[in-house]
Amino acid sequence: MSSPTSTVPSPPVAGTAGLITLDRLIDEAMLLLHAEEVEIASLEALEHRHVTLDERSIGHTGIAEMTIRADWADLHDLDTAVALIAEALKRDGSLESLDVRRSQAVGILADPTRALALINNTEPPPPSKSIVAYVHLDHDVIEGRGLLAHDEAGHTLLADRIREWLTRGDRHITIRPVINLNDHCDGSEDTGHHGRQGPDPYVPSFLTAEKVRLRNPTCVFPHCTKKSRSCDLDHLTAHTRTGVTCECNLAPLCRHHHQLKTHAGWTYQQLTPGTFLWRKPHGQTMLVTPTGTRDLTDP
Template identity: 60%
Template structure:
């Protein structure tokens, strides 16, 4: 039975639960929100302290946040920075390259997310002192303050000071539109010539980006285009030509769907031209490599689903449609049974079959909370070669950053079972990583039920 409560009616409670009115629930929500905001602010202050406690070693050959190199007026010399990430650290203290990993792991973040958190905290502390002071007093939420900090990354010192002065009093409620306007005002007032250059540099921001994360069980994804208007108009016209040709050939789909189909056809210019001119289509030349896992039930037609390497569920019918297309080469590779043993490889470099087994076993980098796909990772020898052989049990995928972290710092890990690893950091933090994620074991070696459940 469902009861409707008035504004001050009592909330239905169990026999051992005290009655609570909606007003009391709202009060608890407000208290919880305030406590969460305070905890986030405390964490940001700890981030500042952690960064200050780990200054960069100028003699370290590994990457670290670059020294703030700028002109006398406090503007960065952009040409001195090798990549945009380095420019983002302009104007804040240098931080040792290995410092973000332990901080991020303690917060169940990826290393990249932890590094960005440290960076934003330092920007607030050193470049936006008024906004930082309000944050420490609990007057500005961390997410709002970080958004302002990210807006001034790599900007000259006087621009950051202008934004800090203009927004300090309203930082607790400033929105994206206001933030963009204030930043635009600052750049236009203080750097009008650079503003003109930036307008020209917009041409360098053209892109055509396929969003891999948009793929779902339907096999449909998304792609964004940013280009000169004339080029976009030409591409739009080409889509319309192919869509019209598809309709002429009897395609029953709507115009929007035919234009979407036309994207794939335009990827094969010879086929697109033949279709538009009503000629005989050429032999297919395109090939798409996709790793799809079908269980025995799916092969027998008893299970309508499959999954890809990231664990996303696909409709089995989607896979059949892919394989049935006439404009693609389809290659069927042998099934790899991970329960079977592999003899390993002679020498340092693993064979393709061994590499495939390790990547299938652990689909991502095995560092705690890292989500980098293993197919883009190095295969690390847990016991260095040649003491440790190139075998499945002695290999694990590590992205380049975490591979270097393991090699050059005191992060260590060991294999407890196939695909299961125990990590230790220089501060005695322990993490258990498996193909499904990471478990924080705290700062003491607690190889308890969590380990036993994973390792038998």
């Protein structure tokens, strides 16, 4: 009489796999069972790729955060390049940690020619990157006694961080005279660059454009945070209706909100320099200042 054969059951995969393996197995099962839904989700994921610098994360140390969501192949290539530069920095004597060297590599990659020279251990070319920064320093900071400085966006920074940036050799630094934003124009026609009549009276001079963008660092549409340096400069009173091209008649509007103002019935006026009262097509009113938006609509 033969004895019954016994079998040892295989352990369940879910009980032995780690989280990464389990996620992969679930993903594979979804591909087999719900291929159409997975394809739709993949297309949606592609639409949400982005590289975003979080301006709100900038603290007094001058350190900020950036998030990246991209195709895996692109991220893998970027990670490889970052690793190569971090290793080259160590080769050249850097005593920073690996994480710090990898963060420095991101800035170096912004200058591809320099990055390639560093990886290949060849003579680096002259810096191709440039930066224009408006930093407000009081007298104590200039004499080395103060600790804090402020940039055009209102961020408070350590003065030592500003000095460190100025000593870096990987970029051109442009230093410009301080622009007095309290020195407002008298409403006369813009005379172009450096006081000379410009070729197109509709286009503001460099100085006028700088004053407008420094006065309002973002688009002046309610709640918009688009940087004014990428915005149109809108004539509050249209140039075709004798509106002059001067800081008293200009405001930064991003392209989308510029079109809303032009075609969708939104109107606004400047109450004081940099402060605007907006009226929606249905009568609501919003007050916009350089520090934010306030709803003035009577509830």
